[in-house]
Amino acid sequence: MGWGAGGGCTPRPPIRPQPAEARVLAVLFLGLLLDLLAFTVLLPLLPGLLDSRGQAHDPLYGSWQRGVDWFAAAIGMPVEKRYNSVLFGGLIGSVFSVLQFLTAPLTGAVSDRLGRRPVMLLCLTLPPEKRAPSIALGFRAAADLLSPLALLRFSAVARGQDPPSGERLGHLRRLGLVYFLYLFLFSGLEYTLSFLVHQRFQFSSLQQGKMFFFIGLTMATIQGAYARRISPGREVAAVKRAILVLVPAFLLIGWGHTLPALGLGLLLYSFAAAVVVPCLSSVVAGYGSPGQKGTVMGTLRSLGALARAVGPLVAASVYWLAGPPACFTVCSGLFLLPFALLRSLRTPAQTLKAE
Numbered sequence: 001m002g003w004g005a006g007g008g009c010t011p012r013p014p015i016r017p018q019p020a021e022a023r024v025l026a027v028l029f030l031g032l033l034l035d036l037l038a039f040t041v042l043l044p045l046l047p048g049l050l051d052s053r054g055q056a057h058d059p060l061y062g063s064w065q066r067g068v069d070w071f072a073a074a075i076g077m078p079v080e081k082r083y084n085s086v087l088f089g090g091l092i093g094s095v096f097s098v099l100q101f102l103t104a105p106l107t108g109a110v111s112d113r114l115g116r117r118p119v120m121l122l123c124l125t126l127p128p129e130k131r132a133p134s135i136a137l138g139f140r141a142a143a144d145l146l147s148p149l150a151l152l153r154f155s156a157v158a159r160g161q162d163p164p165s166g167e168r169l170g171h172l173r174r175l176g177l178v179y180f181l182y183l184f185l186f187s188g189l190e191y192t193l194s195f196l197v198h199q200r201f202q203f204s205s206l207q208q209g210k211m212f213f214f215i216g217l218t219m220a221t222i223q224g225a226y227a228r229r230i231s232p233g234r235e236v237a238a239v240k241r242a243i244l245v246l247v248p249a250f251l252l253i254g255w256g257h258t259l260p261a262l263g264l265g266l267l268l269y270s271f272a273a274a275v276v277v278p279c280l281s282s283v284v285a286g287y288g289s290p291g292q293k294g295t296v297m298g299t300l301r302s303l304g305a306l307a308r309a310v311g312p313l314v315a316a317s318v319y320w321l322a323g324p325p326a327c328f329t330v331c332s333g334l335f336l337l338p339f340a341l342l343r344s345l346r347t348p349a350q351t352l353k354a355e
Contacts, residue, residue, distance in 0.1 A: 098305070152180065181307075181337055187315075191311070199324075200324070214270075219270050255329075
C-alpha cells in the first residue's frame, strides 16, 4: 500500500493465484474428490454386497459374519438385520482404519526421502542410498512408525534429522494425544448414531442418508464461512471452543427424544466436526523441519486411523451394554480430557517467538 500524489491511500491490487499454484490446487481438488468418491460409492452398495456374499456362501464373508455374531451376542445387541449390517459395516471400517494406521506413517516417511510427487505416483521403491544402513536400524525405524506408543511419542520425528526442540517436541506429542482422544471419542459416537436414530426415531435408510447429507452440508458451510477464516495462531483456541460445543451436542443427541432436540444436537456436532480436525492438522503441520513434514503428518494420520479403528467398537459395546443416555453422557464428559490438554498449549509461532 502506497501514498498517492494527493495524499490518499493507493489500494493494493487484488492477489490472484499464480498459474502454477492454480494447477496444483486443481490437481489436489480432483485427487481429493476421486478419493472421497472411491470411498463413499461403496456405502449405498454395501447391504446388497453383503447379501450376495452371504448367498454365495463366501468363506471369508462367513468367517467375518461369525465374528460379528459373536461380538453382537457379547454386547447384547438385538438380533436384527439392520443392526447386523451396521455392525458389519463398522467392522469393515475398522479394518480400513487399521490399514491406514499401518500405511500412513510409512508413506509419510518415504515422501520425506523421495518427495511428495513420486509417492503420490506410487513410486515407492527406495534406491540403495536411501535404505536403512543396517537391519537393526531398519527394524527400529519400522517400530517408530508402527508402534502406537512410539507414534504417540513421535519417536520417528525425535530421532530424525533436525528434530524439534524439547519444548516443541513436548507440544507435538500433546497435540498427537489430543488428536487421538478426540477421534477415539468422536468416531465412536458418530458410529452409534445409526443405531440410535433407528432405535429411537425409526429412521429408514433414506432418512439416515438425509441426516448425513444435512451433517455434510452443514460442515461444508461452516468450513467455508468460518473455519478457513481462522487467523494463524488462533487455531488452538478455535479447537477448544469446538470441543466444548461437543459436550451439549452429544448430550442433546443422547437424551433428546424429539426431532428438534436431535436436529440441534446434530447442528452443534457438525460445527465441531468442521473445525477440530482441520485446525489441529494445521497446527501440527507447523512442527518439524521441512524434511520431516511427511513423517509428522503421517504419524498424525496414523494416530487418527488407530482411533477410528478402536473407537466404534468400544462405543458400540458401551451403547448396548449401558444404553444410549449413559454412552453419550460418559463420552461427552470425556471430551473434557483433550480440552484440558490444550489449555496450556502454545502454537508453534508463539513457541518460536519465546525462543
